[in-house]
Every structure is written in C-alpha cells, then in structure tokens.
Amino acid sequence: MQIPQPYLLFLGDVTDPLAAKTARGILSWRPELCVGQYRLNSDTVSVGLTDLSLQEAKQQGAKTLIIGTANAGGFLPQTWLETLKHALELGYNIASGLHQRLADIPSLNQTAKENHCQLFDVRHYDQPLEVGNGKKRQGKRLLTVGTDCSVGKMYTSLAIEREMKAQGLRAQFRATGQTGILIAGRGISVDAVIADFIAGAAEAISPAFTDHDWDVIEGQGSLLNPAYAGVSLGLLHGSQPDAMVLCHEVGRQHIRHFPHMSLPSIQETIDVNLNAARLTNKNARFIGICLNSSSLNQDDALALCKKMEQQYQMPVTDPVRFGVATIVNNLLSI
Amino acid sequence: MQIPQPYLLFLGDVTDPLAAKTARGILSWRPELCVGQYRLNSDTVSVGLTDLSLQEAKQQGAKTLIIGTANAGGFLPQTWLETLKHALELGYNIASGLHQRLADIPSLNQTAKENHCQLFDVRHYDQPLEVGNGKKRQGKRLLTVGTDCSVGKMYTSLAIEREMKAQGLRAQFRATGQTGILIAGRGISVDAVIADFIAGAAEAISPAFTDHDWDVIEGQGSLLNPAYAGVSLGLLHGSQPDAMVLCHEVGRQHIRHFPHMSLPSIQETIDVNLNAARLTNKNARFIGICLNSSSLNQDDALALCKKMEQQYQMPVTDPVRFGVATIVNNLLSI
Known part of the structure; x- marks a missing residue:
C-alpha cells in the first residue's frame, strides 16, 4: 500500500483548531507533499497553505485528497459526501484516518470504482499478514x-528521522498509526x-533492507x-530494535x-522494555529519553534534562524545545 | 454468545484419527453434552459415541451440530455442504472451529436465516468489545x-476445573480458543x-462474579x-490472575x-509472567507446574516431578498421568 502523492489537505468545515491536528502533522513533517488546502468555507480552520479548489489542486498535480481532520465519533459528516464524490470524479484518491471506513459508504465505494480511484482507510488493515x-x-x-500512550512517540520518531538525515544518515520513518501513515504515505x-x-x-512494516541506514519505527501504547x-509487546518483538528511545510526559x-493506575517510573519502563526486546535482539539498548516538558518553563525543562542525563547516563531532551541531536550523536558514537 | 446444547458431533468423512481431536476434546470434558456422533460413512473415524442420523439426534434433543474435525487448510469440504444445509432445515444450529467462516458461505447463511438457526464461527469474533x-x-x-504454544494449557485448565469441582469448589472454565469454546459453549x-x-x-471472558469460587481461564501462546x-500479555493483563499454573512440554x-529460537527456561517463564501479571494484580502467584511428560516413561516422569518440586517449591505434576490434585490442594492451603 502506497498512498499516491502529492496531497491536497481537506479541512471540511471544521472550526476547532485541534480537529485539524492530522493536517497540521502532515504539513509539519512533509511540507513537500502538500500542494494546498481545501476548505468548504471561510470559517474553516486554516493550516496556512494556499486555498485551492479541487480542480486547481488537480492541475498542480495533487493525486490524493487527505481528510485531515478528526472528530469525536470518527464518522464522516454527511455534508462532505458530495465533495468527496466530486473529488473521485476528478480522479483523486481519498485517504482517511477516521474510524468509519470510506469503503463502507456504498456511494463512495461505487464512485471510486467507476473512476478507478482508491480509498485508503488507514486506521484499518485488511490485507493478508503472516x-x-x-x-x-x-x-x-x-x-x-513510552511510559504511556500519547507521550510523543510519533513526534519523536519523525524528529529523529529528520535529525538523522541532517547528520547524513539515510533514515526512513516507519508508521504504525493513522496520522503516521498519512505522513509516510x-x-x-x-x-x-x-x-x-x-x-x-x-x-x-520494517522488512529487511540494505538500501539505507536506519528504519525509525513509530511506537504505540506502552508495555x-x-x-x-499486547500491541506494544508485539510491536517491540516484531521491530527487533537495535536502539530504543523512551518517551515520557513530565508531570503525568x-x-x-x-x-486508578499510577504511571510507571522511567526506570521500570526501561527495564521492562529491555527485557522484552532481548527476545528478538540481544543487543537492544536505550540511546536516549525524550520528554514532553510543556508543563514546565524553559529553564526548568532544561534543568530537568540535565539532571536526568546524570541519573540515566544517556541524552535526555525535549524534542520540541531542544531537538534530538544529542540522541542521534549518541547513536553514532556507540 | 452461548452455543445451544446438547450437541451432535459431526465427523464428516475424515479418516485420520488426529483430525477428530476437537470432537474427542468435547467428549472427554463434556460427555453430558454429547447426544451422539454423526458420520457420513462407515470408514469415518469414530469417537465411540452412538451413531445417530440428524433426525434421530434431533428427536433426542440435540440443538447444535458441532463440526468436530480439523483439516489442513481449515476449509469446509464442499461435499459436506448439503448435509449442513439439511441440518439447518431440521432446526440445528451449527458451530465450527474452522478458519473458513460458515457465515461467509452464502447458501449456508441463507438457509440458516430462513430456518432461524445460528451459525457459530468460534475461531472468529465480530462482536463489539471495549x-x-x-x-x-x-x-x-x-x-x-506456558513456556510455549501447545504445551497443554487447555487440558490443564479443564483438569483443574474438574479437580476443583471434585474438591467442592464452584469452578468455571473460561475458554479463549476454538476447541475450548466448543467445550464450554x-x-x-x-x-x-x-x-x-x-x-x-x-x-x-471473565467478568466480575460472586456466584461461584473460581474462574479457570485457558491460556494462549507464551510471553x-x-x-x-502480544496475545499472551493482553490475556494476562485482562485476566488479572490470582493464581497461575505453568505448563511445559518436557524435552521440547x-x-x-x-x-532458530531456543525454548525459555521454566524459571525465566515464571519470572516474566509474574512481573507482567503484577501490573493488574499485585498478589498474582504461581501455584504449580504441569508437565507434558509423554517423552518419558512413567517412573522417570514421576522422578522429574519430585525433583522439580524441590527446585521450584511448588507442586509439579503431569495432569494426564498424575492429575492435578496437588495443585488444587496447594491453592486451598495458601
């Protein structure tokens, strides 16, 4: 499965900036893939791209319309249906991270078939696996x-991929969740x-390779x-990581x-991941810790990183504030 | 989901005794649920029950026809289709542990609907879960x-349920795999x-209860x-076991x-399960070890159990040869 690129980011008529998180993620990490944004009206949130119509973006080469929004139920608003059908008629593929499958909507499925376009429901997976x-x-x-879900594993993975590339390593981000898949295609x-x-x-997700240096695999959940x-353990065993980076949200x-369940300590999380990782890679090791330190001010965050570097004897950073160069340096030095 | 009981065990036309494993399991553990067996011809393997026609078994109260055989591909032989449709027309439900879903065979699905009968594809699960x-x-x-897959976890669970009942405890076996589900209904x-x-x-699978003493949950796979x-870890966390029994095949x-992967040691398996179990039950403990000692003679097997009881400081038995009374005794003594 490869989502054809480049993309037109569809923002519908959502007005809550948080609901455009997916579109913003794609734009942050893969700006070169984004031809423009398509909004149904002027009240719709903007991610700062040029507003284009379906036709205009098509002329500029857009191949896939990305539903770049999330909503509470994960359902497609009925009012978007005509727009999506029109996009298919113009030859767009459509990719969605919603819970509801586009392929389960008969009129969309039919229109996609008639126009030889693909629907990508990236939150689901129906292909045969071994x-x-x-x-x-x-x-x-x-x-x-991570010490938990939603502690920055996708962000950290993408930041490490970018930093590896900046340092001359050939790195490829490997996506394991819906936003990551839309970013990676x-x-x-x-x-x-x-x-x-x-x-x-x-x-x-990460088969054998010899054509680049590192696969950077997006983690999920927590052991x-x-x-x-269970998901985290299977992902860990299947990834056979040589290197692991721990992600943690300060103050959670x-x-x-x-x-009713307290957060595990960083040391406990390191130990349990190392033990489990060694089943499929005896040489697995931690090379750094990434904090989401948004609950602290900049100085306190920096002081905490320094203190934790002493404690855990590896680079500790907030990838948003301080980048991940120290972690990639550490990887190269070992 | 509850498969209506009692059962008629359908053996089709299989001639390999091993292929009737499922039927034999149901008969061993729930003889009271088995009205008889139905074989397509006299060369078909027998599990020793009375041969009954569909009509005869129906008159004796059978409510569900159980496909009690396994085959390499997990597909339903085409030649059985008419028999199964006939059973549905007589009012039977049908339960199957095959990979291929009965519900995916249009003519069966249609006949089931017309006759208000249910098809149970126990290897699959489509109901909503949280x-x-x-x-x-x-x-x-x-x-x-277990130290691995296929080391006797279902057998041990059922033996413990039976022994608990013999010792006056109200126990319920909780099934997590297809044969177990057909046994438990x-x-x-x-x-x-x-x-x-x-x-x-x-x-x-094992919700809160106050009407009996123990749920005995069938394990799957190995950490x-x-x-x-991943399956084993999720099952362990969700089961929150108070007591665990380790299953192991001698000589594997x-x-x-x-x-390419050597078997983990018993001690390593105990440690990794105890550590993981404590996430959802701080008091989780091992109360015994069950060996499949079929590679040894009876005397050597007994000697090994004695030796291991010293080593691990808990009852060690082969449930087939020596039963599981020592393990249930240990549970009661703590």
Missing part, C-alpha cells in the same frame, strides 16, 4: 517506546490488525498500559484514562 | 501460562480479536514466543515452528 517469526533481518532499527495501524498478527505486522500492552500522574 | 481498563473485578481467577478466541481489544476481550506474545528443544 505471523511473526522473530528471525533476524538485515538493517538497523530504532523504536520509540504507507504503514500499518498495528492496533487494528488481528491479535495473532501484531508481531507479523511489525515485521512487515505497562493495561489496555494496550496516572495512566491515560485510568486514574 | 478496551481493557485493568480495574479490579470481583471473583478469583486462575490462568494457565461460549468464550472468545482472543487471538482473533482486533489487537487493541485483547485485554478487553480477556476482561469480557516469550516471538509471534504470539526450541519454540514451536521456530528452530
């Missing part, structure tokens, strides 16, 4: 892991595969999250959505 | 875990749910199997199907 086998594959892999939502195939999906640990008190 | 939450639930739970194939919901499925560990050299 179960994992744990066999050593060629190529070096870095995996981000391919990948598998590992939490959406049949449970038997989690590790196999991770092996498929110590009572809802999602309990596991997300679970006030 | 994600796990790790909240403590009422009731005591025992989970079997309900359950969820945890390896067939969407990965996000593994722990949630385990929570649904140290590179293909299936490497992880099943993976000659």
